[in-house]
Amino acid sequence: MTRLDQLTLTGLTGHGYHGVFPEERRDGQPFVVDVTVHLDLGRAGAGDVLADTIHYGELAVEIVAAIERDPVDLIETLAERIAAVVLDHESAAAVDVTVHKPQAPIPVPFDGVSVRLHRARTRAIIAVGANLGDREATIRQAVAELATRPGIRLRRASPLVETPALRTSGVDEAAPAYLNAVIELETTLAASGLLVELQRVEDAHGRTREVRWGDRTLDLDLVTFGEARLDTPDLVVPHPRAHERAFVLVPWAELDAEAVLPGHGAVTTLRDRALAAGERVEAYPAAPLVTPLTEPLR
DSSP: OOOOEEEEEEEEEEEEOOSSSHHHHHHOEEEEEEEEEEEOOHHHHHHOOGGGSOOHHHHHHHHHHHHTSSOOSOHHHHHHHHHHHHHTSTTOOEEEEEEEOTTOOOSSOOSOOEEEEEEEOEEEEEEEEEOSSSHHHHHHHHHHHHHTSTTEEEEEEOOOEEEOEEETTEEETTSOOEEEEEEEEEESSOHHHHHHHHHHHHHHTTOOOSSTTOOOSOEEEEEEETTOOEEOSSOEESOTTGGGOHHHHHHHHHHOTTOEETTTEEHHHHHHHHHHTTOOOEEOOOOOSOOOOOSOOO
16 A cells, blocks of 8 residues: 655644533633644645645644534544544545543543544445335435434445345245345444444434344444454444345445455355345335435535
8 A cells, every 4th residue: 555645733722621521511621632644745745736735724723623613522522523524625535633631630640641543534335224114215314314424425325126024034025025225435434433323323213123133114234344354242344244145235236346345255246146045136116315425524
């Protein structure tokens, strides 16, 4: 991978009201931020044109404004907010953010406390499904809601398909059929942060999790997160069963015929294998779910 150039701002200071204690929310305190932006400065250096880089004066103002906006409990959350502000700039490929809280309410002598994070734009694949209620309307609303979430940009969506319900014991012909689709998004969130946003949208649509593989109003599964391989109690990426699920593979292949599922190979090959094993997937007549968006990540 080509090593990118860096633009660094240190010691940006704003007065914020972040914290979990009442006096922090009442009185506020200074927060100090350092950022290192990873980007290609070659064109700007050769052409001496400001538009080919990031205006660091304007960026500094944006970061201080992010500090002084509505309060949050954690400096981790503030750091995420600032990372999203930086990555709103198209030329920024990644960013390191450090948030210092020099007057933190720590009951022992200390020199400082800070959090540091690294964020980059990452492409993710999400499998979407529903088999209860107005399935199409729910899916459309969920996709629209994801488009409004901070740090998320919808890139494209597959056509909708219809599939029979799957249980741990196999196909359940008596259960309501599913509508399924796959969407591709770009995010500045960490995988765990993206999972939280997906679950918030599910919860807003009445999703319950009492029965494994049970009927559901909405299902949003994180299938891939860039090339990452994660295995935690809350999240396994790539999705451990995506390689054998035609209801994921068929719309994904429609979305991107060149797609590869890390660790398993070409999605078209996996799709053909799943269909040959007997999984049924039928086209569903519907307008496209989403038009590609080009506005900056929020």
